[in-house]
Amino acid sequence: MAPSVATDLFADVPHTPGAPKRDAILVADNVVRRFGGLTAVDIEHVEIQRGAITALIGPNGAGKTTFFNLLTGFDRANSGTWTFEGQQLSGHPPYQVARAGMVRTFQLTKALTRIPVIENMRLGATNQRGEHLWRSWLPFLWNQQERSITDRAEQLLARFKLDHMRDEYAGELSGGQRKLLEMARALMAEPTMVMLDEPMAGVNPALTQSLLGHVKDLRTLGMTVLFVEHDMDMVRDISDWVIVMAEGRIVAEGPPEAVMADQAVIDAYLGSHHDAPLTEAEEERQLAEIGAELFAEPASNDTTGAEETTPASGEPR
Numbered sequence: 001m002a003p004s005v006a007t008d009l010f011a012d013v014p015h016t017p018g019a020p021k022r023d024a025i026l027v028a029d030n031v032v033r034r035f036g037g038l039t040a041v042d043i044e045h046v047e048i049q050r051g052a053i054t055a056l057i058g059p060n061g062a063g064k065t066t067f068f069n070l071l072t073g074f075d076r077a078n079s080g081t082w083t084f085e086g087q088q089l090s091g092h093p094p095y096q097v098a099r100a101g102m103v104r105t106f107q108l109t110k111a112l113t114r115i116p117v118i119e120n121m122r123l124g125a126t127n128q129r130g131e132h133l134w135r136s137w138l139p140f141l142w143n144q145q146e147r148s149i150t151d152r153a154e155q156l157l158a159r160f161k162l163d164h165m166r167d168e169y170a171g172e173l174s175g176g177q178r179k180l181l182e183m184a185r186a187l188m189a190e191p192t193m194v195m196l197d198e199p200m201a202g203v204n205p206a207l208t209q210s211l212l213g214h215v216k217d218l219r220t221l222g223m224t225v226l227f228v229e230h231d232m233d234m235v236r237d238i239s240d241w242v243i244v245m246a247e248g249r250i251v252a253e254g255p256p257e258a259v260m261a262d263q264a265v266i267d268a269y270l271g272s273h274h275d276a277p278l279t280e281a282e283e284e285r286q287l288a289e290i291g292a293e294l295f296a297e298p299a300s301n302d303t304t305g306a307e308e309t310t311p312a313s314g315e316p317r
């Protein structure tokens, strides 16, 4: 199979933590976040390639979600800086980050499950409306913008095959449909870069391919994707590049197959399970187990699957 355009982008990139990229859309330096005595994030340098799909993986507690929260303005770093499209964004609130073109998905909260699907979508555009000013001073333009927001929401719902659920409460959606809604809602802000937090969690195999297809479509449409995921099948299937975090730091970078064979990565996953030194036999057994998980062929997708009830498998937790 010929390498994709996105794969070509990484042809000369060294497989080392903090590797410089050919055309980085996001560059972060010396980002530290502490919670009391715990250093959750301590990233010296990282670059995210424009127009590619990058996976951020690592064992539980590695700091992936905290790093997402910092980048998107939902949490404050103790120190560090980052630029997006060359613009300094460190310390900016979420609405400014979204306006700059960097948008993350959010799990549907309880409150959001109690409003209709179409309203969830419209909320995704809220930050762009300048609601108070427009509504009171320029009602005609405001109405026009409201209409175009609804049109866009409906187009996206159709693209994600959720249009038949338009007026249902979001709480009525299955696990996989919720993930699609989260992604569709993020697109309401017309982002340049989409950050997906565990897009496969809770998704039944019946919807797996559809979700993967939608993520790949984002790249085809010219967007940059950064996603956190425990499902190694998904990481192997769609990532152009993988960044591995452990204990707040970046410990490895590279294409999926290279990263999954990297001893530092295997050690990071092992280390998350055991603080005490392992016996040789135990270490060998665990290496074999993790190797099998990392290299397992993607499960065949059962398109006849019923409702979504079980989380995705293959998680090297």
Ligand SMILES: Nc1ncnc2c1ncn2[C@@H]1O[C@H](COP(=O)(O)OP(=O)(O)OP(=O)(O)O)[C@@H](O)[C@H]1O
Pocket: 035, 038, 040, 058, 059, 060, 061, 062, 063, 064, 065, 066, 067
């Ligand atoms: N608000 C908080 N207060 C205190 N500690 C926190 C807070 N948020 C995260 N942590 C801690 O920071 C560390 C990193 O957590 P984080 O959720 O970022 O890891 P993660 O890699 O996303 O893990 P997972 O894969 O399990 O979601 C963990 O030890 C976590 O307990």
